[in-house]
Amino acid sequence: MAAIEAVTIDEAALSVRGLTVDLPKGMERTHAVENISFDLKRGQILCIIGESGSGKSVTANTIMGLLPKLIPVSSGAIHLDGRTIVGASPKELRGLRGRIVSMIFQDPLSALNPLMTVGEQITEVLMAHGVGTKASRRNRAIELLTEVGLPDPELMYYQYPFRLSGGQRQRVMIAMALALEPTVLIADEPTTALDVTTQAQILKLIRDIQRRKGMSVMFITHDFGVVAEIADSVVVMEKGRIVEQGSAEQVLKSPTHPYTQRLIAAVPHLTGKDRVPQEKVGDGTILKVEGLSKTYRSGSALFGSQRIVPAVKEVSFELAAGRTLGVVGESGSGKSSLGRLLIKLQDSDGGRILFEGRDIAKLSETEFRPLRPKIQMIFQDPFASLNPRSTIGQILTVGPVAHGMPYAQAREEARALLSHVGLDAGAFGRYPHEFSGGQRQRIGIARALMFKPKLLIADEAVSALDVSIQAQILKLLDQIQRETGVSMIFITHDLRVASQICDEIAVMQKGRIVEHGPPSQIFLDPQSAYTRELVAAIPGERPRSTRPAAVNI
Amino acid sequence: MRGFLLNRLSQSLVLLLIVSVIGFVVLNLIPGGPLAQFGLDPSMTQDDLNRLKEQLGLNRPLWMQYLDWAWRLVQGDWGHSFRDGAPVLDVIGRHLVATLLLMGSSTVIAIAIGTWIGIRGATHRYSVFDYLATVGAMVALSIPTFWFGLLGIYVFSLRLGWLPAGNMYTIGDGSALNYLHHLIMPSIVLALVHVAIWSRYMRTATLDVISQEFVKTARAKGLSERRILMKHVVGNALLPMITLAGMQLPSVLTGALVTETVFTWPGMGRLFLDSLGYSDYPVVMGLLMFSAILVVLCNLIADIVVAIIDPRIRLS
Numbered sequence: 001m002a003a004i005e006a007v008t009i010d011e012a013a014l015s016v017r018g019l020t021v022d023l024p025k026g027m028e029r030t031h032a033v034e035n036i037s038f039d040l041k042r043g044q045i046l047c048i049i050g051e052s053g054s055g056k057s058v059t060a061n062t063i064m065g066l067l068p069k070l071i072p073v074s075s076g077a078i079h080l081d082g083r084t085i086v087g088a089s090p091k092e093l094r095g096l097r098g099r100i101v102s103m104i105f106q107d108p109l110s111a112l113n114p115l116m117t118v119g120e121q122i123t124e125v126l127m128a129h130g131v132g133t134k135a136s137r138r139n140r141a142i143e144l145l146t147e148v149g150l151p152d153p154e155l156m157y158y159q160y161p162f163r164l165s166g167g168q169r170q171r172v173m174i175a176m177a178l179a180l181e182p183t184v185l186i187a188d189e190p191t192t193a194l195d196v197t198t199q200a201q202i203l204k205l206i207r208d209i210q211r212r213k214g215m216s217v218m219f220i221t222h223d224f225g226v227v228a229e230i231a232d233s234v235v236v237m238e239k240g241r242i243v244e245q246g247s248a249e250q251v252l253k254s255p256t257h258p259y260t261q262r263l264i265a266a267v268p269h270l271t272g273k274d275r276v277p278q279e280k281v282g283d284g285t286i287l288k289v290e291g292l293s294k295t296y297r298s299g300s301a302l303f304g305s306q307r308i309v310p311a312v313k314e315v316s317f318e319l320a321a322g323r324t325l326g327v328v329g330e331s332g333s334g335k336s337s338l339g340r341l342l343i344k345l346q347d348s349d350g351g352r353i354l355f356e357g358r359d360i361a362k363l364s365e366t367e368f369r370p371l372r373p374k375i376q377m378i379f380q381d382p383f384a385s386l387n388p389r390s391t392i393g394q395i396l397t398v399g400p401v402a403h404g405m406p407y408a409q410a411r412e413e414a415r416a417l418l419s420h421v422g423l424d425a426g427a428f429g430r431y432p433h434e435f436s437g438g439q440r441q442r443i444g445i446a447r448a449l450m451f452k453p454k455l456l457i458a459d460e461a462v463s464a465l466d467v468s469i470q471a472q473i474l475k476l477l478d479q480i481q482r483e484t485g486v487s488m489i490f491i492t493h494d495l496r497v498a499s500q501i502c503d504e505i506a507v508m509q510k511g512r513i514v515e516h517g518p519p520s521q522i523f524l525d526p527q528s529a530y531t532r533e534l535v536a537a538i539p540g541e542r543p544r545s546t547r548p549a550a551v552n553i
Numbered sequence: 554m555r556g557f558l559l560n561r562l563s564q565s566l567v568l569l570l571i572v573s574v575i576g577f578v579v580l581n582l583i584p585g586g587p588l589a590q591f592g593l594d595p596s597m598t599q600d601d602l603n604r605l606k607e608q609l610g611l612n613r614p615l616w617m618q619y620l621d622w623a624w625r626l627v628q629g630d631w632g633h634s635f636r637d638g639a640p641v642l643d644v645i646g647r648h649l650v651a652t653l654l655l656m657g658s659s660t661v662i663a664i665a666i667g668t669w670i671g672i673r674g675a676t677h678r679y680s681v682f683d684y685l686a687t688v689g690a691m692v693a694l695s696i697p698t699f700w701f702g703l704l705g706i707y708v709f710s711l712r713l714g715w716l717p718a719g720n721m722y723t724i725g726d727g728s729a730l731n732y733l734h735h736l737i738m739p740s741i742v743l744a745l746v747h748v749a750i751w752s753r754y755m756r757t758a759t760l761d762v763i764s765q766e767f768v769k770t771a772r773a774k775g776l777s778e779r780r781i782l783m784k785h786v787v788g789n790a791l792l793p794m795i796t797l798a799g800m801q802l803p804s805v806l807t808g809a810l811v812t813e814t815v816f817t818w819p820g821m822g823r824l825f826l827d828s829l830g831y832s833d834y835p836v837v838m839g840l841l842m843f844s845a846i847l848v849v850l851c852n853l854i855a856d857i858v859v860a861i862i863d864p865r866i867r868l869s
Binding site for chain 2: 098124173
């Protein structure tokens, strides 16, 4: 562990010394965090980075005094603005929360009470700490809503959270956290659940407010791009320990610990280079989509309460055999709907889907069934997409057997595939919960490959995974494509990931493809304004000159 | 919101239609038919019976009887009791207040106590209280209501003499206090099983809300645990419970039927049993339709209340 510079209490808004938090018995580790020490200097942004299970959120909750009773602090000290946190009474801690230290959370959709107006939720902070009168609290709330850049603050005050977009809700969370001008702001993955353009706005907002108020920010993230964007200093955590810490420049540019080096190497970058096309497999075009459309209707047409949402509008593209097309877009762009239409989990309203020259769009379920093995899907959530009550063997063999493969053969192929995707053949008899997220995604890939498909549709297949695992799965998909010549449609919100694996990329916005081309065009010479906006918003990828305080990685 | 209401109303009408058809058919499938009791009366000749049938229109085909009955029902004429010739609505009206009093008071008890037990069970999960509440709910759910009624009468009326064993008031004493005294035992007995159900659902709903992110946000704001519970947890937890309250009404109604019999409570439950005994078809059908309308209405009200409380439904 790198040595910590000695800082006086006055220089550090927050200092953590030798903190150890126990985990209950029977967990995979004995400690959630073990003997960690770091300082958050006044007026700086400290990023704590680590993969899932590294203990970064536990650290934040300990500082907030929000640890569940099950996991106690066993040793160490935390000083917050000169006060001791560890050992303080619940009442003292409550007095600090929201006043001296505030926190914003990852998911702005669930972090606000759906039954209270935005205004009520902000004034509540002031009320809890006995600040101001009813009128002055209201004024302060409107002032805060203005400060975080929400439109029409007077009106916003009376809005319920469900009316707001994800980015707007996160702004409300920030307004709430800033209400009493705390010394320290803890942000726990505040942009992870947001679209890339919204993420860029929120990061800028946090940075601006931090500078304006000279606040100290502890920013938890798993994304080195975000670190490069806003960090002054960085703490890298692995399995509850700090493996490296230092200035952002130092950690990002010359990481000393192998874990940090591996993490940074695993971060997908915009390559700007096109993928080396493999030798032609098969013949020409495998999939041709013409004018595909889908409109969702909900409610009742009879009583005039119908809602019509056009999800996919006149989408056309071609996919050559053995190639990968990336479909990129923000939430609500229609990219997932497109995936579901292609695999006929949903029927389209118009247009043609020519798979190997045959229009499958109009086929009924029974007519399409023999073709189903040829088009397979890999799902986003490796936890929800495998039946927890089936063994891996059952999950892998049930499909092919239903399509007429003898069980003995299916079993042999399943075992072979498991080792092919990098799992032990012994996985055959085990259950999904025994595997990690990355391993489950390998199982999901093996399941799809059991059918020897011609076309794989991967819907956000790596989005739920840590970067290092993400890199492994991308490599596996690439390897499989080169070996089997399968064509792929890779749906993702992450341009960096798309640039790693796709031969061509289609950018979707509001149900339409707004730009289509090789990665080099999309990233280096984007033709549409929307693509330019998307590329510019990617954290950690902007030219250095536009970000004086942060460093490029 | 208007579309939603129209939608729900039209669904309700279809439901009532189905209930009325099934009720009417099943009732007329019972061996003996509406005039069975007169068959036992030696003073009635077959001619008398035939004349009665003619008079009451019972010799027509069933579908015609149904249409005639349904058409009158829609117009507000629910028919006349076979027993005393009084209009069905009047007969129901005479018993309605007693039943509503019993159902209302036991519902209030069930919701108040059930909510409290549920919330406390959730905030003190795995405590002695939670454990006892769980066991208590199991006991209340697995023992039939009439048995609790009998036990209550034995202990509180026979042994201790604290509470009256039945009836709604002492003849000659019509004071509110006297009514209340008579109401205590039947309403608690009827409430028992609903306290159990309500507390279990409330516990689950509260646990659900407690694990939500916005509760963590509330803690991070420095709110007191009390305010977090009252302002953030309970409101959100009660939302699904309103729908449950609407859905529980039929079981409160059937429970009232049993309880009224045990405590000789002069309500609709007693009326229903008596009318069945007398083959008083118009009153039985009337009660069936009345309770169906009551249930449909209460569910509708529950949906509207949810829509009013939940801004996500109210404003969209």
